[in-house]
Amino acid sequence: MKLLPLLLLLALPSVVQAQFTFTTNNGAITITGYTGSDGLAIIPSITNGYPITCIAGVSVVNGVLVQGAFANCTNLTSVLIPDSVTNIGPMAFIACFSLTNVTLPNGIISIEDGTFEGCFSLTDVAIPSSVTSIGSFAFSDCYSLAGTIIPNNVTNLGSGVFAWCAALNSIVIPSNISSLVGDTTISGRGVFLDCTGLTNIVVPTSVTNIDSAFKNCSSLVGVSIPNSVSSIGFQAFYGCSSLARVVIPDSVTTIGQDAFADCASLTNITVPDSVTNIDEDAFGGCSSLESIVIPSGVASINYGMFYDCTDLTGVFFKGNSPTNIGSAVFYGVTNAIVYYLPSTTGWTTNFAGRPTAPWLPQLQPTGVSFGVQTNQFAFNINWASGQTVVVEACTNLFHPDWQPVQTNTLTTGSAYFSDPQWTNYPGRFYRLRSP
Structure with missing residues (x-):
């Protein structure tokens, strides 16, 4: 019987006022909060004769941080938002732990930072084709979210959009995305951080940079990297412990710090001749890696590059001996031999603590x-x-x-x-x- 008075809010402004807090500005209403106790919230398209055009999120007023419109509504299970709404503010539904279903309006342009962060029970969400941007951590900590379709109109995915979505097992990245990045702090909060159910991913040809995007995706077994990518950056595939093989395209010039660190199942990786920079710990902890070829353009072997690569037996250099050698390059490595081409220079009997030998056909x-x-x-x-x-x-x-x-x-x-x-x-x- 709880639905009857709730449905009446479409006709009774006094009920609306009891369920929602709002402001009026220039003939339009912005909802600023929800005070109802029902599990179902139906937002009216018009109240007091004015259209509802915005659901406010977090804002700072006189130095006071105001919660999102539905923030911490822990009993809320379903939300239907009318098409008259064109903007949902940041963190509008943050920590709605019981929310399982939400219908987004067709005219909405962006999903702001943290909009559905911490909605543990959210299993599915249909993102309208009108959306062009999804903000940072918009769906982070949505543990039950198994999949969603990102419209092709989306050109921007913020940091940690689907971070910690453990049930997420498949997703299609739209073809207009140019970069898959996170922040570059030590936490490496990437787009799909800790999506432990994700098994395969196809990176679209529009992407030029991958940075901390798939950190700790421990079930990821396959990834397709297109020729458009020029940089595999900081912690891009860090901790992808099921990833066994990676082909890096000829377009890539940089492999960043910890890019493939702790990929414990990685046995084979092809580094193209286009790569000129491999950063610290790039392959550290790849305990199953057996051999690798280093392109001639790489002049520096940085700190911990093959740290704890315990199965490594051969590192094959195509160019002259690198002039800059960091410390702990082969820490924990006991069987590797460094091979060099007979036509190259600068090699001695030892390289970074490992023996060397000519690389012969x-x-x-x-x-x-x-x-x-x-x-x-x-x-x-x-x-x-x-x-x-x-x-x-x-x-x-x-x-x-x-x-x-x-x-x-x-x-x-x-x-x-x-x-x-x-x-x-x-x-x-x-x-x-x-x-």
């Missing part, structure tokens, strides 16, 4: 490509991308007369070799060398 002696293929003897060659390798052959290892058979440039780090003449010899041996 390798013949892959196993796999489907090894052996007789279509009446030709064949195998794959692995080495650094862009390097040229010469395959030589001889028929007698006691008195070898090595002759070049084929020259290959490894544009992608590997090449396929096949010898159609092998049947012309009783036995044939092969070796690899650089020109």
Whole structure:
């Protein structure tokens, strides 16, 4: 029977005044608070003959911080907001712990900072296509929010928009977003911070910068990074403990501090030649990482870059020895060897406390490509991308007369070799060398 008097507020201004506090300005009403005790709040489109156009959030009046219109309405379960409302102020529904459903008006342009922060029971929200901006922490701590569709008109996502939304398992980032960032403090409060249910994410081609966006998304197993991204910044994928493989596109020039730190399942990562800067602790705590290739443009190896990468066995440098070496680069690493190309300079027998060795082309002696293929003897060659390798052959290892058979440039780090003449010899041996 609680609904009857509530529904009557559409016709009875005195009831409206009992349920809401509001101000009148230039022929329009702004709701500033809610005093009702019912679980359902229906906001009228007109009261006292004036349209309701705004729901006020937090504001400072004479130095006093005023709570959001529905802030801390812990018994509120559902809200229907009329289309006449075009603005909902910051923190308007903060800490409405019981709120499970809200209908947003079609004309609203932005969802302000902290609007639904701490709405623990909110399971679903339909964001109208009119929305162009979602403010910082707008849906943070909405533990029950499993998914929502962000309209393509949205061009801005603030820090921590969906932070601590543990039930969030899928979301589509709109194609107009240019940056996925959080603040750059040690907390790294990113857009999807601690979304522990998120498993896969596709970053749209409009994004150029990723910064602390997916920190502690511990269930994230796959991410697609487009060629538009130039920077993978501070703590971008920090603590993504289920992430096993990442391909970084050729557009990226910077890998920031802690970008992939504590990605405990990461076994393979491709760092493109476009990268010139890798910051502190970028791969620290990647305990499953076995090998990595460092591009020739990287001149500095910063503090703790491979800190506690306990499974690391090979770090392969494509350029000259870096001139700036930080401390604790290989702290906790006991088996890694640093490999360098024979044509590069500045290398000694030791680098940052680890032994060094020449990085030479390798013949892959196993796999489907090894052996007789279509009446030709064949195998794959692995080495650094862009390097040229010469395959030589001889028929007698006691008195070898090595002759070049084929020259290959490894544009992608590997090449396929096949010898159609092998049947012309009783036995044939092969070796690899650089020109």
